[in-house]
Amino acid sequence: MNKKLWEASKKLKINSNLFKFEKFISKRFKKNFNKNYEKFHSWSVKNSHNFWNSVWDYAKVKGEKKSIKVKKSPKFYKNIFLPKSKLNFSENLLSKNNNDKAITFISEGGFRETKNWRELNRNVKNVGAFLKKINIKSKDRVVAYMPNTSETVEAFLATVAIGSIWSSCSPDFGVNGVVERFSQIKPKVLFVTNEYFYNGKRINILERIPSIIKKIPTIKHIIVSNYPGESEIKQLPKYKYIKTYNWKNIIKEDEIELKFSKFDFEHELAILFSSGTTGKPKCICHKTGGVLLQHLKEHQLHCDIKENDNVFYFTTCGWMMWNWLISVLASKASIVLFDGSPMYKKEDLLLRIANKENITLLGVSAKYIDSLRKTKKDFKKLYKLPKLRTICSTGSPLSEDSFKYVYKNIKKNIHLASISGGTDIVSCFVLGNLYQPVYSGEIQNKGLGMDIRVFNEKGKSVLNEKGELVCVNPFPSMPLKFWNDKNDIKFNKAYFNKFKNIWHHGDYAKITNKKGFKIVGRSDTTLNPGGVRLGTAEIYSEIERFNEIKESLVVGQSWDNDIRIVLFVILNSNYELSEDLLKRIKLQIRKNASPRHVPHKIIKVNDIPRTKSGKIVELAVKNIIEGNKIKNKEALVNAHVLDEYTNIKELQY
Numbered sequence: 001m002n003k004k005l006w007e008a009s010k011k012l013k014i015n016s017n018l019f020k021f022e023k024f025i026s027k028r029f030k031k032n033f034n035k036n037y038e039k040f041h042s043w044s045v046k047n048s049h050n051f052w053n054s055v056w057d058y059a060k061v062k063g064e065k066k067s068i069k070v071k072k073s074p075k076f077y078k079n080i081f082l083p084k085s086k087l088n089f090s091e092n093l094l095s096k097n098n099n100d101k102a103i104t105f106i107s108e109g110g111f112r113e114t115k116n117w118r119e120l121n122r123n124v125k126n127v128g129a130f131l132k133k134i135n136i137k138s139k140d141r142v143v144a145y146m147p148n149t150s151e152t153v154e155a156f157l158a159t160v161a162i163g164s165i166w167s168s169c170s171p172d173f174g175v176n177g178v179v180e181r182f183s184q185i186k187p188k189v190l191f192v193t194n195e196y197f198y199n200g201k202r203i204n205i206l207e208r209i210p211s212i213i214k215k216i217p218t219i220k221h222i223i224v225s226n227y228p229g230e231s232e233i234k235q236l237p238k239y240k241y242i243k244t245y246n247w248k249n250i251i252k253e254d255e256i257e258l259k260f261s262k263f264d265f266e267h268e269l270a271i272l273f274s275s276g277t278t279g280k281p282k283c284i285c286h287k288t289g290g291v292l293l294q295h296l297k298e299h300q301l302h303c304d305i306k307e308n309d310n311v312f313y314f315t316t317c318g319w320m321m322w323n324w325l326i327s328v329l330a331s332k333a334s335i336v337l338f339d340g341s342p343m344y345k346k347e348d349l350l351l352r353i354a355n356k357e358n359i360t361l362l363g364v365s366a367k368y369i370d371s372l373r374k375t376k377k378d379f380k381k382l383y384k385l386p387k388l389r390t391i392c393s394t395g396s397p398l399s400e401d402s403f404k405y406v407y408k409n410i411k412k413n414i415h416l417a418s419i420s421g422g423t424d425i426v427s428c429f430v431l432g433n434l435y436q437p438v439y440s441g442e443i444q445n446k447g448l449g450m451d452i453r454v455f456n457e458k459g460k461s462v463l464n465e466k467g468e469l470v471c472v473n474p475f476p477s478m479p480l481k482f483w484n485d486k487n488d489i490k491f492n493k494a495y496f497n498k499f500k501n502i503w504h505h506g507d508y509a510k511i512t513n514k515k516g517f518k519i520v521g522r523s524d525t526t527l528n529p530g531g532v533r534l535g536t537a538e539i540y541s542e543i544e545r546f547n548e549i550k551e552s553l554v555v556g557q558s559w560d561n562d563i564r565i566v567l568f569v570i571l572n573s574n575y576e577l578s579e580d581l582l583k584r585i586k587l588q589i590r591k592n593a594s595p596r597h598v599p600h601k602i603i604k605v606n607d608i609p610r611t612k613s614g615k616i617v618e619l620a621v622k623n624i625i626e627g628n629k630i631k632n633k634e635a636l637v638n639a640h641v642l643d644e645y646t647n648i649k650e651l652q653y
Helices: 010-014 017-029 037-046 048-058 089-093 117-133 150-161 175-185 206-215 247-251 288-302 320-331 349-356 366-375 400-410 486-495 537-543 579-592 618-625 639-645
Strands: 004-006 101-107 112-116 141-145 165-169 189-193 195-198 201-204 221-225 243-246 268-273 283-287 310-313 334-339 361-365 390-394 415-418 420-422 427-431 452-455 467-471 503-511 517-522 549-559 562-571 601-604
Touching: 004 400, 004 415, 010 017, 017 037, 017 048, 017 288, 037 048, 048 288, 089 150, 089 288, 089 320, 101 117, 101 150, 112 117, 117 150, 117 247, 141 150, 141 175, 150 165, 150 189, 150 268, 150 320, 150 334, 165 175, 175 206, 175 283, 175 537, 175 579, 189 206, 201 206, 206 221, 221 247, 243 247, 268 288, 268 320, 283 288, 288 320, 288 427, 310 320, 310 349, 320 334, 334 349, 349 361, 361 366, 366 390, 366 400, 366 562, 390 400, 400 415, 427 467, 452 503, 486 503, 537 549, 537 562, 537 579, 549 618, 579 601, 618 639
Parallel strands: 101 334, 141 165, 141 189, 165 268, 189 221, 221 243, 310 334, 310 361, 361 390, 390 415, 562 601
Antiparallel strands: 101 112, 195 201, 268 283, 420 427, 452 467, 467 503, 503 517, 549 562
């Protein structure tokens, strides 16, 4: 039985945003939920249009709200919330314009700088005006190949302020990874920094740019910023047919007037990229109003973020949690950006920052908490964390031991909110709330407005049984579309192929007796090491370059409270899996995909299981190496080869 670890005090509950919102709803609709989360949640999904309309009003969204009714459609994802309503995403994030602190940037080396709301407003407006000056229009794509700096935030807000569509890649992606993503959306502008740092190593980004622009001819403008705290760029690089600009020259002027035009609720905001399990990463296009409403709900009602709070989430610009973090500005709270290795020289670097910066909400991966646990240190003795009210954990399931460790060794009186969602919805399906206790190993409950269930193979809701995580009602942060996906073929296959007109998320989950959730892994072939979702396609594309390898198969193995990547290879005749070959494989993947894609184990096999149509079956191998039962063996043309994957010694350590 899972142990109750924490419960909010009566005072904390009645001072929470959730309680204030409950009173707001009670007054408006003559309802009384008496701090009962299950009742409140049930009302929110049965009265979806009233709920989301009320989130808009409670959070004081700036915009023009028209009809509150949901424009119904037979297709799940075609339901439109708040139809004909208009808003500007950036305007809602820049609602403060004073000398209060808005952004703090901290590098792994310790460089720190802050920007107040006035500076943030000025820079966003100046960059937005500049983009208009170079003829960038609404719905044009603007991309960034940037570390997690305040300049990246400003570039994002400037882009969406003028109605252009944003997309970004973390600099730990290699050239091929960047090209595979950005080439699909044909951007006109590229924001880039000159370099970045990771684990003490200085990495030049500009030297990669010629290879990138060669394969993305639509890029006509490159804006180069300087890595914070480092020496100034002496000379801008020059490229044929492309204009380059210095970031500092764009923002140095007095604030330029920039009108915040209103865009449709469904207007394209940003393109995030899927993992890419069967080909190039899918371009998931998110919409302005849906993302804003969902984030306001999660920040204020589930995480209790309030004005002047200080929120720190460890993330990169290639992860959806970066978008989630930036939206915190809409709640008039400040944000902390960290760039670099979270354990550079100090295993507890993030805790040190949280303590020094008086952080109110700290967001980390489950992997990070597990790493702290393995130190066996009592960090309560080192850090008081006086302002910290909430720790969020995401990316992968947080183990029971890690839950207990947080309360025993980090902070006793803390709301530990394990959360889970994804790039697909740029938000959460299941997360925390202050009305319910925290139990070890469990996510507290479903998000308000989200009718989340667990289905068995027959499409029936189940309790205390592992099944597929689904959402049975539409919600505002559903993606608008996949870019370049004619007739939504890929879109439907991704989310609606398993259960008719019901969102299928690709997570295995279980609902407990307490109505909490346990995420137990992916039901598809997506890899999830360190909580960052990766696709297998980018690994396969690099493996294909090796003459020594005839065929390969990649899976994620649950290991040590995380996922590790395992690569199985069939070698061509006369070749061996030598140390040299192992080294070259890892180097190739690291260079052209990213360090996260590098397999932890590379194992030689004689054959690979496949269907009768010739498709390799990654999921069957994943289940075998994790000791799960294999369903539908009859669908395999060579089921006997699975014996080779059973009890492999190399996968036992």
